[in-house]
Structure formats: C-alpha cells, structure tokens
Amino acid sequence: xxxxxxxxxxxxxxxxxxGCDGGGGPAPEAAPLEVMGVxxxxxxxxxxxxxxxxxxRSGARVTYTSAGRGGVAGALAARRAEGRAPDVAFLPQPGLxxxxxxxxxxxxxxxxxxxxxxxxxGDVWRRLSSVDGRLYGVPFKAANKSLLWYDVAAFQRAGVxxxxxxxxxxxxxxxxASQGLPAFAVAGADGWTLTDWxxxxxxxxxxxxxxxxxxxxxxxxxxxxxxxxLGLLVDLLRPELVAGGADGALATGFDESxxxxxxxxxxxxxxxxxxxxxxVVAARTGAEVGVDVDAFPFPPRDGTGRGVxxxxxxxxxxxxxxxxxxxxEYLATPAAxxxxxxxxxxISPNLNLDLSVYPDELTRRLARAVLDAxxxxxxxxxxxxxxxxxxxxxxxxxxxxQDLLVTRDVPAAAAAxxxxxxxxxxx
Numbered sequence: 001x002x003x004x005x006x007x008x009x010x011x012x013x014x015x016x017x018x019g020c021d022g023g024g025g026p027a028p029e030a031a032p033l034e035v036m037g038v039x040x041x042x043x044x045x046x047x048x049x050x051x052x053x054x055x056x057r058s059g060a061r062v063t064y065t066s067a068g069r070g071g072v073a074g075a076l077a078a079r080r081a082e083g084r085a086p087d088v089a090f091l092p093q094p095g096l097x098x099x100x101x102x103x104x105x106x107x108x109x110x111x112x113x114x115x116x117x118x119x120x121x122g123d124v125w126r127r128l129s130s131v132d133g134r135l136y137g138v139p140f141k142a143a144n145k146s147l148l149w150y151d152v153a154a155f156q157r158a159g160v161x162x163x164x165x166x167x168x169x170x171x172x173x174x175x176x177a178s179q180g181l182p183a184f185a186v187a188g189a190d191g192w193t194l195t196d197w198x199x200x201x202x203x204x205x206x207x208x209x210x211x212x213x214x215x216x217x218x219x220x221x222x223x224x225x226x227x228x229x230l231g232l233l234v235d236l237l238r239p240e241l242v243a244g245g246a247d248g249a250l251a252t253g254f255d256e257s258x259x260x261x262x263x264x265x266x267x268x269x270x271x272x273x274x275x276x277x278x279x280v281v282a283a284r285t286g287a288e289v290g291v292d293v294d295a296f297p298f299p300p301r302d303g304t305g306r307g308v309x310x311x312x313x314x315x316x317x318x319x320x321x322x323x324x325x326x327x328x329e330y331l332a333t334p335a336a337x338x339x340x341x342x343x344x345x346x347i348s349p350n351l352n353l354d355l356s357v358y359p360d361e362l363t364r365r366l367a368r369a370v371l372d373a374x375x376x377x378x379x380x381x382x383x384x385x386x387x388x389x390x391x392x393x394x395x396x397x398x399x400x401x402q403d404l405l406v407t408r409d410v411p412a413a414a415a416a417x418x419x420x421x422x423x424x425x426x427x
Contacts, residue, residue: 191398279345
C-alpha cells in the first residue's frame, strides 16, 4: 500500500473519528472495526501484530474476536442470527465463502482492494476467493498441510530416514511401535486434523481429478477410491501406532499432540499436520525447529507425483465501510504478512512477499512448496464442501472420521459420509 494511499486512509479515518455531535461538544469516538478469525493462543498473538501495524499506519481502531473451538462457521451463524456480524471475518473454508456470498452476506471487493489482490495473488487463490467471477475475499494465510513433522533424534536412534513412499511410511511407523515408541501423536479431538490425514491419502491414491470430483460431490463417498483411502487411514492409525490409542487420540487437541510428540520426554515419533506446527513447537516445547524437529513431505504412493494439500484463511468484508475496505486492501499487500511471517508458523499466498522474511530455511522451503505447487496444489477438500459437512466439529466428515478411529469399520464410515454429504449438498 503506497504512502499516498496510507495518507488518504488516515484522512478518511480522521473524518470518521471526528464525527459531529450537533452540539459543539467533543465528537463521539467511532466504534472499532471488529475482526473475527479462528486463531487463538500463539496464532492469535501473532495475528494481533498484523492488526497493530494496520492501526499504526491508518489510525483506525481494530478489535479481534476468536471464534473458538466451535469454528468460524458456527460463530458467524450465531452472530448473524443476532444481527451483529463482525466487520471482517477470516474464513478457513472456501465452501463457507460461497454460501455466505450466495446468501448476500458479503461485500464484493472492487477498486483498490481488487487491484491489489490481482497484483499479488495467483490464479488459484483468486478463484478460491471469488464466486461467479466476483471477488469477495483476500487470501491472507496459506498452509502446507502435506507434512510429517518428526523427532530427529528418534529417527537417528532407530536408524531410519524420512520415507519416500506410503508403504515406506507404514514400515517406519511399525518399526517405531515395535521399539515401544508410538509412531504418531494424533489430535483426534480436533476432527479437522483427521480430514487432513484422509485428504493427503486420497490425493495420493485417487489422483487430482477424483479429488476434485469428490470435493464437488460428483463422486460418491462409497466409491472404491474412497474405501481404499479410508482403509489406508485405518491401517496407518491403528491403535498400536498412535500415542494413547484411539481413545487417547480422541482426547488430544492439536497443540497437545505436538507437546506429546516433541515435549520432554517425547511420546511419539511424528505428527502429521501443516507448517503451522512450527510455531507450537517453538512456543510449547523445548525443541528447536530445524534441529530437534524437522519435516518431510507426505509421501506419495510410488515415490513420484507429489501433491500439496493446502489450507488457508481468506478475509471477507461483511459490513461495508471505508475503514473495512482499507483493511482489506492492506491485507492483500506483502507488508501485511511481514509481522507474522517473520516470527514463524505462517505462510503467505502472496507472490510478492520476499521469502527472506521467513525466519528459517525450513519455513522458506515450505512456503516455496505452496507457491510452486501449481497444478499439483489442492485446497483442503473438507474446506471446499458445505460447512455442515466439512467445516463443523463433531459432525459430518469430522465426526465420522473421529468415529472411524474407534470402530475401524470402513464400509460403515463410507456410507455415513455419503449420507451426510447428500444431506449437506441437498441431494
């Protein structure tokens, strides 16, 4: 955002704040802009730095509300029912963006915000932020979710290296279990982590074309390709390979799973999740990323054709205002990513962010993988579906996969997924 535009923004904000009370007394102070997102804990602290910088540049006041474990979809539904939607929301599901746009709940972006997004973001991210060719969102945070984080010392003691195939991953996992160390710490209490497991397996076994068809529910969840991926999931996450077994996994949240694996003493060899694991490792364990804990790509079936399952958070404007539009424009610039990117646990989809901003070589490598994935990049499948199916805890895809950890009944899970998808898609 240019200094000229920042000056104009500061003038707009000053006018808004000056107001007029009609009686010559002090002008009423404008209400702060409210922003809602999914982030809490360390991630919330880092995101607040982004908002602090916008406040410094613009003179506006901004408050942040975390949606909590229930997720953005549920929090927004409740707030909209009460007639008090936030000014700006960060949506982790493009499917939710489409449904909100169809419901008339979003402000279409034009002018400077549109031009800034077009200048800084690739086609795939602009498509994910648009409906029927109209831009409604600003891609702000990306995630490389095709990663397995591992205890470097545990791998060295076992005499193994990161596997290059799915079969190799199974052998390494079984080897750790035979030595008394669970292979995986699994955050089953947060069902979205189980959807990430499935999506990585499905992309690598069924391919990108079927992945797209399944995301649009043009392929049934009872298709043999789905049964195969669910079978692999059940096999890789069988109780003896998981810290605490199925019951332990279902009682473990995301941050806790990282502490289980990489805290002292380490309780598992690996955690499968996105690049954002790095910030939790740094904040909640004594391990050093890149030294004690490293990451390798989720392996393909045959050692070739690696795909990247990614996630992300897209900012949308829900209440029109000059300050809200200015925040959207700012979020589309490389500068907006710097406060968080420079501290780790964050990847930007902004093509013009200098990779040297990231704090270490590992994060730079993971960020480049997202930008360079091209046609092999696929957005998190569950986030492309209606929120009732893929974006709500304890129901739909998340709840059914949680049940699958315990029942291990693949056909029943596939049938339940198909029934839930038909209901969510209105078929």
